[in-house]
Amino acid sequence: MTGVLLDARLAVRRGTFQLDVELRIGRGETVALLGPNGAGKTTALRALAGLTPLSADGRLLLDGRDLSRTPPEQRPIGVVFQDYLLFPHLSARDNVAFGPRRHGRDRKAAHAVADHWLDRVGLTEYARRKPRNLSGGQAQRVALARALAVDPTLLLLDEPLAALDARTRLETRGELRRHLSAHPGATLLVTHDPLDALVLADRLVIVEQGRVVQEGDAATITARPRTDYVARLVGLNLFRGHGDGHAVTVADGFTLTSTDTVHGDAFVAFPPSAVALHPHQPDGSPRNTWPAVLADVQHHGDNLRVRLDGPISVAADITPAAAAQLDLVPGRQLWVAVKATETRAYPDGSQ
Incomplete structure (x- = not known):
């Protein structure tokens, strides 16, 4: 990790729930955000993506730019959602080209970017297939290619392996690790699976009831848990x-x-x-x-x-x-x- 790329205070008030999480991620670093259901993981991801507004005391600095009030479509952020949310009427190629097109590329240039990323994730021969004709692992890789095709400064992964069966999950986890290692920006992985976090992330941040309860590398977390949830996790x-x-x-x-x-x-x-x-x-x-x-x-x-x-x-x-x-x-x-x-x-x- 060289230098802090993301510097955020994710402060969100929603009814009786309050999220207040300090989060910093360096260049080339992958951080896993773990916690039990209702801890605030998804709220934190949505706040970073701009889908949930920050409270007045929240902040989001990305590569030195204040994006706290920037609309989602203007943030240099790529998102892979849990269910991938591929456009069902578009081919894999057009799904990946969608982001570059939204960012002003013409059709030819956007397709060139899509072809590059489909090749990177090993799906060139599936470029013309619609999502319904892709396996779960293939759909996950198309979603990852679509997120990376906009050259994001911050990549957000929301339970990216949760929809896969055990065998596909094992294979895809290894592929995902390879792609994350090559990503020059910052990556936040939101997951409830400790194995995904331990394999994919450089550092773990544990949240419970909207607050950070422990953070550190895998060795520190597993050797010295500080809450019952973390103890069960490891x-x-x-x-x-x-x-x-x-x-x-x-x-x-x-x-x-x-x-x-x-x-x-x-x-x-x-x-x-x-x-x-x-x-x-x-x-x-x-x-x-x-x-x-x-x-x-x-x-x-x-x-x-x-x-x-x-x-x-x-x-x-x-x-x-x-x-x-x-x-x-x-x-x-x-x-x-x-x-x-x-x-x-x-x-x-x-x-």
Whole structure:
């Protein structure tokens, strides 16, 4: 990333909902905006595109230009919507040529631009097809070509892979990453899928209830989640408490021990794979042991994801063979063990 290209404060008031998100994206950088339903992701994208007006205290600077009150059609921004929104009556070629035509290119020049981008996304032989005759992955690539054909300073992607089946999504994700890596402008990816974000983005921004709750690269986010939503996103058990050296008191006086040292407000986290289950109280090295009651069992890849209630509620991943030995049924009394070396404790402060 070289220099900030987008500098925005996305302030929007809509009824009782308030969005207030500071967002900066550099040249050649892809940022993923993640959050639960209703967090404000789509509102943020629409505000950038000019489809939702900013409040008086909002701002949108793009490559040094103030676009806060600029109409959508005059913004150097390309958008790929979740459902692609291709014009059904136009061929793939004419869909891609639409933007250049709107920007003043004559028909021949616009078609030359469209042909270039269809070649870039590997769809030259599909140029004359209407959207109804394209597969989901092909339609997604036409939508991307249409967005890039206007040479956008900012590219907005709204859940661009959500409409695809699992196999097509895997293939298209790799292609999309290649195109984003070559895009010289700024890119914002709005998604609820952590895998899309981790594969496609250089940096993650997490929003909840209209506010940024955490941001950073994938390694930082996955190692040190700061909300329950982020913990679920990256697959960790997360607890907030008060640290006193290696001990973190998290709930009703219950204490978890870590090899990390923290003082004051703190988080402690550990993966479900670090949770061991025993029919009786275990002996030996685990510093963290407690009785629990089995609440739920679900398939999770090749293993089982077990949810347990007790002084704290945790998720554990175990093999089917281990589950058979433990005779797992709801209400079963078990003992939980987590080694101190498997936990991470860190301050509950700003990054």
